[in-house]
Amino acid sequence: EPEVTQTPSHQVTQMGQEVILRCVPISNHLYFYWYRQILGQKVEFLVSFYNNEISEKSEIFDDQFSVERPDGSNFTLKIRSTKLEDSAMYFCASSETRAAYNEQFFGPGTRLTVL
Amino acid sequence: RKEVEQDPGPFNVPEGATVAFNCTYSNSASQSFFWYRQDCRKEPKLLMSVYSSGNEDGRFTAQLNRASQYISLLIRDSKLSDSATYLCVVNKVTGGGNKLTFGTGTQLKVEL
Numbered sequence: 685e686p687e688v689t690q691t692p693s694h695q696v697t698q699m700g701q702e703v704i705l706r707c708v709p710i711s712n713h714l715y716f717y718w719y720r721q722i723l724g725q726k727v728e729f730l731v732s733f734y735n736n737e738i739s740e741k742s743e744i745f746d747d748q749f750s751v752e753r754p755d756g757s758n759f760t761l762k763i764r765s766t767k768l769e770d771s772a773m774y775f776c777a778s779s780e781t782r783a784a785y786n787e788q789f790f791g792p793g794t795r796l797t798v799l
Numbered sequence: 800r801k802e803v804e805q806d807p808g809p810f811n812v813p814e815g816a817t818v819a820f821n822c823t824y825s826n827s828a829s830q831s832f833f834w835y836r837q838d839c840r841k842e843p844k845l846l847m848s849v850y851s852s853g854n855e856d857g858r859f860t861a862q863l864n865r866a867s868q869y870i871s872l873l874i875r876d877s878k879l880s881d882s883a884t885y886l887c888v889v890n891k892v893t894g895g896g897n898k899l900t901f902g903t904g905t906q907l908k909v910e911l
Contacts, residue, residue: 715896727843727886727901732893739895775842782896784831790842 686710688791690776696797697766705761705794707776716759717777717788718751720744727775733759734782766798800825803902805887811908816877820905822870822887829889829900832863834872837884837904846872846885877909 689708697703709716718730731741733751750762759778763770773795777788805822812818824832832849847854849861849870860873870887884904890897 717896717899719899726903727837727899729898729900732896732898734895737895740893740898773840779897782892784890784892784897785848786897787845787848788897788899790844792842795840 686789688776688778688789690774690791690794692794693792694795694797696799699768699798700765703763703766703796705763705774705776705796707759707761707791708757709759709776709778710780710789711757713778713780713789715779715782716751716753717779718761719775719777719790720772721775721793722769722772730761730774763796766796768798771796771798801902802826802900803887803889805902805905807903807905809906809908811910812877813910814877814879816909817873817875818877818907819874820872820885820887820907822872822902824868824870824887824889824900826889826891826900827865827868828891830892831890831897832870833888833890833899834859834861834870835886835888835901837886839884843886843888843901874907877907879909879911882907882909 716733721727773793776791779788834846835843836846849863853862858875862871887902
């Protein structure tokens with residue numbers, strides 16, 4: 685069964701460092717998303733990406749964040765200068781269409797710890 | 800008012816029990832509705848979509864009341880393996896896809 689994959693599973697970084705979280709969406713999917721979940725809190729939407737551009741972003745997704753699809757398979761989230769409060773689980777998701785009931789498939793997540 | 804509101808629980812129930820979860824949402828423009836399941840430190844996984852007509856999948860029944868902006872999930876004959884956090888999720892379709900808004904989740908613990 686096709687699945688979304690993410691690397692690394694756990695990333696530890698120092699405050700102020702740049703991190704890149706990587707995702708490989710399901711191959712025939714066209715819509716890509718990043719969500720985050722701070723420990724003990726709800727899953728929060730960060731950004732959606734379609735046709736090589738950001739289509740929507742939340743207030744959390746400020747200038748420190750960027751996304752890119754550098755090739756035909758990878759989808760990355762970059763945090764330019766990490767802060768302690770960026771520590772969270774980051775989930776990538778993808779969907780085939782934007783039909784209202786089209787399922788978003790989530791990857792296993794990358795746990796980011798900022799020290 | 801929170802966009803998606805759920806009772807956080809935990810709900811501790813014996814095996815075989817029936818348990819019901821409720822959820823309310825504030826954005827009347829929401830277009831589709833789901834229950835996801837999340838195991839500890841894992842990704843959310845779709846349990847079932849929720850339609851206005853109500854729908855059932857085995858032991859699970861979901862209901863949607865758009866007028867009241869209310870969603871429910873009923874689990875019959877609970878199994879130990881049902882222990883997880885159940886996330887109420889509403890969706891708004893945008894030009895570039897679907898934006899899911901999650902509730903904080905309701906924790907279920909099924910005990911022997």
